Amino acid sequence: MRLFTPPPPLLLLVLLELLVALSLALPEGDDSDVPFSLRYVPGFFKQGTASVKVPDSNPEHLGLLDNVTWGDVEAYINGRATQGVQVKLFLFLRHGEGIHNVAEAKYGTEEWERYYRKLAEYTDAKLTALGVQQAEKASERLDTELKRGLKIEEVVVSPLERTLHTAMIAYRNHKGIPKHSMEWPRETIGVCTCDMRGTISSKALQYPRIDFSDVWSDADPWWTPDHRETDSHINDRARVFLNRVFYGHKASHLGVVTHSGMTHAAMRVIGHREYNVATAEIVPFLLEDTNSMHTIPSVLSGKGNN
Template sequence: MGSTSPATYNHVAIKGFFAQDDTGTDAETYDYRKHNLSIAVRSYETDTPETVTFTQWQRFEFYLRHLNAQAPADTHYKLLIAGRHGQGFHNVAEDFYGTQAWDDYWSKLEGNGTMNWADAHLTDLGKEQALEANAFWRLQLEVAKMPAFESYYVSPLYRCLQTANLSFEGLELPKERPFRPVIKEMLRETMGEHTCDRRSRRDYIQKAFSQWVIEDGFSEDDELWLADHRETWAEHDVRTRKLLDDLFSNDTGMFVSLTAHSGAIASLLRVTGHRAFKLPTGSVIPVLVKGVKRI
């Protein structure tokens, strides 16, 4: 991953495969755990008499492999499944103080004397949400026959590192598809001003997650976070496009896990043309993305 200079792509979310891209699906009441991740019950052009006994996930996987096999050399399809971290202490603080007071004052502090939220860690509820995701993935793999992820990418902010670890550790995975995440800067939350979005030092992260891969070029200190400037949506979208260019240039996998943040996932949906779909903490959304290399 990241071994060659990324090409630039046009990235488009393909509709009709998951309920979350349907405007009739209510994001406010949606619970991914109750709906088999809302993979659409539908037919595919690759269906045959032999696949009639396959699960919906198995038939979708067969179809996605067909799409990539038939696509031109400059076109790739990937299923990106983006999970928002579990509840962090910064979420508790914002709920307590209110968004306006949080944005104007409290978010710029390290904590309030009772709890700290600089590079916020998970609360007990946040840990429970990640363990619920673990149970969900276990059922998806064992019962629904969902294909195991080929790649795992995680934001370097501590709440995401914890979430990914609790969500995927201990699952029975194919030997050729182990859980070995890559920590990537471009998956971070909207950067600047809020101390909860300032990451820890590289050596601190490496010590806590020693078996994980940290991408090349990852600095010791956080050189991206600024105390006096909050990233705009347009600025965030620029780095999301860079992230997608990197994935489509350097990762040959079709089933990719992203553990990130509400702002990062919202940016992913914007740049791919997916409908807005707000996720509560600990929730997940699948996005089928077609990437076409620009000339």
């Protein structure tokens, strides 16, 4: 049974995305105009269950509650599908330690924001040796859980160097899992040179296993040296990103390699409690479309990337 009969929605989705992109240069607003009906499902993971203390970074089994298995997660996804409700699992992985993280720790946040974050040496910041080791540990954690029943059908990654490198290490033993890069899950945009990306043409050569076809500009279209993206804007960017992947991708089990700013924005918009996310920490989000038992918003229901 069809849950919706959309008009040509892909054009509407593109227009919606363009409006959010243009809003990066505008003053912060109070309300969001982005249609959004995705909500976090509690009761499966410690990180997002209010009755449980927030665990230390990278808890055992990626934070599954005691007596909860990946089979239980799968049963919930499938069971809700029979009721006409769409549910997907997103595994957010923050990149490993970058040279900019070391610099901020060395000079202090005040001096970092006053001076160092504007220096060219931190442009599209790379992983440190420790960051590489952290990504390797993330790979081990993912491998362990994949053997225990976790599913990952697709990986979506921010096009910044530190996330691309982290993704290739974390999923190094799973070359068959498709990997796509998108602008939407980037770090907070503007001012900090560490958040200005290099050209896609150079990245495509460096990371041939990653599909960059969804990145529409070779040069960075968003970063500016004099304006830092507001929380309101990154919240909207998180909404657009989650909408696009939830409704436009067939996969129901996705890895997302991203940044602390985007992870916090996702937490805010889906109703997940916020806490500090460490470098190379994995945070699971089980998301349910609260509107799907009725009708998916037509602006979001088109076919996107598969």
